[in-house]
Amino acid sequence: MKRALAFVLLTLLPLPALGQATGDLGLVIERATGSLLLIDRSDRAALGRIEGLGDLSHASMTYSPDERFAYVFGRDGGLSKVDLIDRKVVARTLQAGNSIGGAISDDGRLVAVSNYEPGGVKVFDAETLAPVADIPAAGKTIGLVDLPGRRFAWTVWDTGEVFVGDFSAPAPQVTMIGNAGKNPFDAVLTADAHTYLVGLFGEKGVTAFDLWSDAPQPEKFLTDYGKTGEDMPVYKMPHLQGWAFTEGQFALPAVGRHEVLWVDSETHAERGTTPVHGQPVFIIAQPASPYVWVNFATPLNDTVQVIDSRDHSVVATLTPGKAILHMEFAPRGAEVWISSRDDNKVLIYDTRSREKLAEIAAQSPSGIFFTARAHQPGL
Amino acid sequence: MRSLAAALALVAAPAMAEVTPDRAAALEHMVTQDCGSCHGLTLKGGLGRPLTREALANSTPEGLALIILDGVPGTAMPPWRPLLTEDEARWIADYLTTKDTR
Numbered sequence: 001m002k003r004a005l006a007f008v009l010l011t012l013l014p015l016p017a018l019g020q021a022t023g024d025l026g027l028v029i030e031r032a033t034g035s036l037l038l039i040d041r042s043d044r045a046a047l048g049r050i051e052g053l054g055d056l057s058h059a060s061m062t063y064s065p066d067e068r069f070a071y072v073f074g075r076d077g078g079l080s081k082v083d084l085i086d087r088k089v090v091a092r093t094l095q096a097g098n099s100i101g102g103a104i105s106d107d108g109r110l111v112a113v114s115n116y117e118p119g120g121v122k123v124f125d126a127e128t129l130a131p132v133a134d135i136p137a138a139g140k141t142i143g144l145v146d147l148p149g150r151r152f153a154w155t156v157w158d159t160g161e162v163f164v165g166d167f168s169a170p171a172p173q174v175t176m177i178g179n180a181g182k183n184p185f186d187a188v189l190t191a192d193a194h195t196y197l198v199g200l201f202g203e204k205g206v207t208a209f210d211l212w213s214d215a216p217q218p219e220k221f222l223t224d225y226g227k228t229g230e231d232m233p234v235y236k237m238p239h240l241q242g243w244a245f246t247e248g249q250f251a252l253p254a255v256g257r258h259e260v261l262w263v264d265s266e267t268h269a270e271r272g273t274t275p276v277h278g279q280p281v282f283i284i285a286q287p288a289s290p291y292v293w294v295n296f297a298t299p300l301n302d303t304v305q306v307i308d309s310r311d312h313s314v315v316a317t318l319t320p321g322k323a324i325l326h327m328e329f330a331p332r333g334a335e336v337w338i339s340s341r342d343d344n345k346v347l348i349y350d351t352r353s354r355e356k357l358a359e360i361a362a363q364s365p366s367g368i369f370f371t372a373r374a375h376q377p378g379l
Numbered sequence: 380m381r382s383l384a385a386a387l388a389l390v391a392a393p394a395m396a397e398v399t400p401d402r403a404a405a406l407e408h409m410v411t412q413d414c415g416s417c418h419g420l421t422l423k424g425g426l427g428r429p430l431t432r433e434a435l436a437n438s439t440p441e442g443l444a445l446i447i448l449d450g451v452p453g454t455a456m457p458p459w460r461p462l463l464t465e466d467e468a469r470w471i472a473d474y475l476t477t478k479d480t481r
Contacts, residue, residue: 055420055423057415058419075425076421098424100426116425117424233458233461298413
């Protein structure tokens with residue numbers, strides 16, 4: 001690290017822009033053009049564009065512990081390592097035909113990618129992107145997260161199986177820990193790495209695994225939500241990475257219902273339901289507050305709603321722009337950055353006044369990723 | 380109103396679906412962006428199957444239009460009938476089966 005720093009100082013000092021600290025930077029996925037917009041959170045400004053990332057529909061990324069590098073997981077199976085300081089792709093491998101997401105190990109040494117075609121998980125050296133392990137699966141893998149001790153967990157859409165892989169020794173150990181249910185669409189890990197929650201599309205319910213336990217057992221809950229009405233078409237699969245955990249509750253997207261479901265995080269008992277504007281896609285907790293922010297599936301995706309987790313009421317309904325795809329909060333919650341794909345803008349809102357502070361031009365923006373994610377388990 | 384339009388469309392039985400140029404541009408955007416959420420921006424597949432011209436070689440536009448309108452029960456493919464007319468679904472089906480040659 002010291003040597004690397006000295007190297008950077010020696011070679012880059014004459015170019016101050018290149019010596020920039022990265023703690024308040026972020027990247028915005030520009031999905032149609034296969035590019036990334038490098039942004040500065042403090043300056044509320046775009047710093048530059050990084051190109052050549054391939055098909056970035058449904059792309060996501062994770063950051064190295066030093067917040068210098070982003071690992072970008074593209075739909076086309078591309079895994080790219082991007083240098084935020086030099087503003088370029090420094091390594092790239094086309095590691096599968098079709099992939100969906102990834103994770104970095106707790107020690108920052110390994111990057112794992114969740115693949116659709118061929119299904120499975122591939123693990124790479126974070127430094128070089130050299131292959132380390134290849135774990136095939138009987139279908140499309142989803143919900144890949146990092147666990148403490150250089151481990152990862154993932155789930156298979158086609159079979160419902162949930163796996164934990166331990167990569168701390170040269171030979172990986174992969175264990176099937178149980179079956180979540182029919183067609184799990186995504187999964188998420190609580191910030192304390194305690195509970196791995198798997199959302200189901202093929203049947204009603206959510207399945208929890210207690211990963212602090214030596215022998216985790218699947219526990220299914222919410223198995224009969226919305227049983228009194230007919231389900232509506234789901235025009236975009238909800239995402240679970242932003243699942244909110246506030247006030248001792250999980251805030252979960254109902255699938256096929258225009259509702260947010262509140263569940264006690266200890267007992268998994270339902271605590272309430274909030275009728276909302278559309279099919280929820282992301283439900284994200286505003287840090288240091290009782291509020292969660294929700295966006296919605298097409299065609300109702302011009303709206304964002306804010307819900308108070310104490311009484312489950314909608315306290316604000318905003319219409320920031322066309323095709324709102326993602327929201328990312330400043331780590332201490334002061335601002336939320338919102339991508340409007342069809343207005344080609346990223347909108348910055350003050351979370352107290354809920355007024356727009358600024359906007360940044362971007363090409364079909366989707367995911368927004370601040371470097372502070374580098375220090376959050378499960379991200 | 381939509382059902383009337385649909386009924387007229389059936390009576391007229393057009394060989395190719397007619398939509399206005401503005402609507403065609405909106406539909407093309409929808410295929411790329413919204414269908415692309417599951418099928419990939421380049422339509423090479425994702426949670427949904429690939430929709431490239433090669434992948435659809437054995438599909439008819441009529442059959443594809445029905446899948447778009449009514450979805451595929453038991454899968455993640457939803458029915459788009461609440462959002463699209465039959466002409467619009469047929470336009471998308473025609474677009475998917477011919478787009479690479481345009």
